[in-house]
Structures are given as C-alpha cells and as structure tokens.
Amino acid sequence: MTYDLLASGQEGGCSAKLPAKELDKALADLPHITGPELMVDISTHDDAGVYKINEETALIQTTDFFPPVCSDPYEFGQIAAANALSDVYAMGGKVITAMNILEFPADKPMEALKEIIRGGQDKVIESGGYLVGGHTITDKVPKYGLAVSGLVHPDKVITNSNGKPGDVLILTKPIGAGVILAGKKIGEVNQEDYQACLDNMKLLNKEGAEVMQKYGVKCATDVTGFGLIGHAYKLALASEVCLHLNTKDIPLLGGAFELAELGCLPGACFRNQEFVEEFCHFSDEVVYEHKMLIHDAQTSGGLLMCVPKDAVNDILQDLRSSVYPHSAVVGEVKAKGDFLVEVS
Known part of the structure; x- marks a missing residue:
C-alpha cells in the first residue's frame, strides 16, 4: 500500500x-x-x-x-x-x-x-x-x-549548561535536511541525496549518548528545529560562554550546498536567522550558502558535543566507527565575549 x-x-x-x-x-x-x-x-x-x-x-x-x-x-x-x-x-x-x-x-x-x-x-x-x-x-x-x-x-546528566572554555565542538551528523526536503518539493534533488537525507533523519542518537557517557562528556545538545546556530546559541547562553563555529568543517548532506546556491532555502532558515542574529558574529570569509545552512532547521539531527581536548581523537574514532561516519570537529568553546556565537 x-x-x-x-x-x-x-x-x-x-x-x-x-x-x-x-x-x-x-x-x-x-x-x-x-x-x-x-x-x-x-x-x-x-x-x-x-x-x-x-x-x-x-x-x-x-x-x-x-x-x-x-x-x-x-x-x-x-x-x-x-x-x-x-x-x-x-x-x-x-x-x-x-x-x-x-x-x-x-x-x-x-x-x-x-x-x-x-x-x-x-x-x-x-x-x-x-x-x-x-x-x-x-x-x-x-x-x-x-x-x-x-x-x-x-x-x-548531560546538559547544555556545562560548556567550558577550551572544549572542542564535535557534530555527529551532517546538516542540510531542511534544504534537501525543500529541494525535493520542487524537483531539484536526486533520489540518492534525498534517500540519504531520510536515512540520516532515521538514525538514532543512541550510540552517540553511549560514547558521551563512556568519556564523561558533560555538555551537549541535539540539533533540530532551530538549526545548528540556534542550538549553539542556546548552549552558549546556558553555559555563559562563546561558541566558535568553523563553517568549512561542518559536514553537509549531499546536494545541500548546491541547493543553497540555487536559492532553495526554506522559510525556517530566515526565521532562525532573525532569532539569533543579534547574538552572533560572522566573519567576512563566510559565504552566504554556509551562513544559511547553519540556520537551516533540522529534523532528528545529530548531537553537538562539548568535548575536552584530550578526548577528541578517541571520541571521533568511536563515533566514526559506529554509525556516525561524518562526525567532525566543527569549532571550539571560548570565554564569553561580545557575542554568544562567532562564525568563520
């Protein structure tokens, strides 16, 4: 049926x-x-x-x-x-x-x-x-x-309020689901990229939680409707720190960047941008497509973890060898400054 x-x-x-x-x-x-x-x-x-x-x-x-x-x-x-x-x-x-x-x-x-x-x-x-x-x-x-x-x-208990300056940010799943789904609606996404997006959303964060507990991670959040930058903002606000994101290191779903280049951006991107823009600073190096993709609303996205530097390599190895092959270091936690999120 x-x-x-x-x-x-x-x-x-x-x-x-x-x-x-x-x-x-x-x-x-x-x-x-x-x-x-x-x-x-x-x-x-x-x-x-x-x-x-x-x-x-x-x-x-x-x-x-x-x-x-x-x-x-x-x-x-x-x-x-x-x-x-x-x-x-x-x-x-x-x-x-x-x-x-x-x-x-x-x-x-x-x-x-x-x-x-x-x-x-x-x-x-x-x-x-x-x-x-x-x-x-x-x-x-x-x-x-x-x-x-x-x-x-x-x-x-792992919360969004225990981020410490010096921690490294790890993201376990690629982003861009909202853009991919919008592209599907207008017929601009190939079936392979679309199915990969669905599979990414169906993937549980269960193993990610187990890895965090194994290494004593104290601070994390999952990335959903407020986009990567929106959830980073909430974590920075709760932890009273600044999160620095490196857009070139953030894993993207296949086809997402190309759709953003075409201007295929769902309305949630702009609503999320309005929500956080006064608390965030973007360097001149950040291209428009990356800027909008980190505002893109995710459904069942990955975990954004604040990880001590000495545990980064081991955590990445465990994540990538389980069910999160795209896990990547995407930034760092800094002392609180003029902005809650800095993007380069």
Whole structure:
C-alpha cells in the first residue's frame, strides 16, 4: 500500500516550530516553577526535563511531534520517533518508555495510520524502550511524535549548561535536511541525496549518548528545529560562554550546498536567522550558502558535543566507527565575549 502523506495538504519540510522569537515573548511572563528534585527545568531551554528520583536514578521527560516530512507513512513514523527519542540521548540517558501522539485525517486510509505507528514502534524497539500506548485525534493534516521517558544517573546528566572554555565542538551528523526536503518539493534533488537525507533523519542518537557517557562528556545538545546556530546559541547562553563555529568543517548532506546556491532555502532558515542574529558574529570569509545552512532547521539531527581536548581523537574514532561516519570537529568553546556565537 502506498499513500502520499504530503497529499494531505502539508507542504513538507523540517519540524514546523513556531518562530522562536515570538514564542519567547509569549511565554516571558509565565512563572518559573522549580523544586529541589528538578535537576533540569525550562530555565536553560535544555533538550528535556530531568527529575531526581533518588541518589541512583533520575527521570528524563520530553515530547515532540510534527507534520510529515516525507510521503511514505512508515518512514515518517520512523523519523518522527527518532526525533522525539533524541532528547533523551542528548541528556545522556536511556529510553525506557514512549507514548504515541497522533493526529490523523478521518477520511484517509487507516492503513496509513497503522504504518506511521509501525514506523514509530520499530524505532522505539530499536532504542531498547517500550511503546506503552498513546492518544489519537482527528485533524486535516497528519501529525505524529512521541512523549518519551528515560533514565540517567543523577551524576551523569548531560546538559547544555556545562560548556567550558577550551572544549572542542564535535557534530555527529551532517546538516542540510531542511534544504534537501525543500529541494525535493520542487524537483531539484536526486533520489540518492534525498534517500540519504531520510536515512540520516532515521538514525538514532543512541550510540552517540553511549560514547558521551563512556568519556564523561558533560555538555551537549541535539540539533533540530532551530538549526545548528540556534542550538549553539542556546548552549552558549546556558553555559555563559562563546561558541566558535568553523563553517568549512561542518559536514553537509549531499546536494545541500548546491541547493543553497540555487536559492532553495526554506522559510525556517530566515526565521532562525532573525532569532539569533543579534547574538552572533560572522566573519567576512563566510559565504552566504554556509551562513544559511547553519540556520537551516533540522529534523532528528545529530548531537553537538562539548568535548575536552584530550578526548577528541578517541571520541571521533568511536563515533566514526559506529554509525556516525561524518562526525567532525566543527569549532571550539571560548570565554564569553561580545557575542554568544562567532562564525568563520
């Protein structure tokens, strides 16, 4: 059975987040709720919340869902699930349970709904967790994701607020997914590059979390809807440091740079640029295509790690020999200065 999810009226593209600048304004006056058991709350805009249960166990909680980024229901389910699971891995945790969140058109084939859930279920199984139910409502456009719970030792929680000057930045997956998906919509992407993009989004960050725990990494984030530079900005803000990114070292999905040269840039690139531009500085050497690609919204992107210099080579070797052959050093952490992110 084939069923084009994008025929439901969804335009496609990466996670359709509300503009970050407007969201920050809307939520600015809400009270900050915290407590002694909350190890990570919303104050640092981290990837997930962490609640300390006892001296040996902390609970990680997160959720994410979005409209289709591809036509095939099964692949969409896989991608959406991998994206939602990623926040647990960014905190260094292990997935234990997940629950489906699904909106689906009442007049569309139930077989497509089944395939979405099957894709998500397969990724949860791959994670080592358990799919334990969920909730479904009707809507004109399908939307799918997961609410996820994970576990981590309280002393081994990885956050976005522990970056230290002198750390080296490692990125585990290439970027450019939003540009590739936009190019697919207008027929400018070859099938090989498109499938590589889908496979990249389906790839779990599970092994990345295991590598971080093996080497005692304390600071990381995953790269999703705010783009590489947006998540770098949030990490720098939370850690009170400056992140320096080297655009020529950042791995790109095949075809992404060429599409950017053609001007195939989704709207999220410009919304993310508006969100962070006052906090970032670009050297004159940065070409326009690289500048926009680091603003490109990612779905189920890789991990951006802050790694001690003496562990860089070993971590890169472990990452590249597992499932992240494109892992690369993309910059460094510096002392806080006039800008939170510097790009060269």
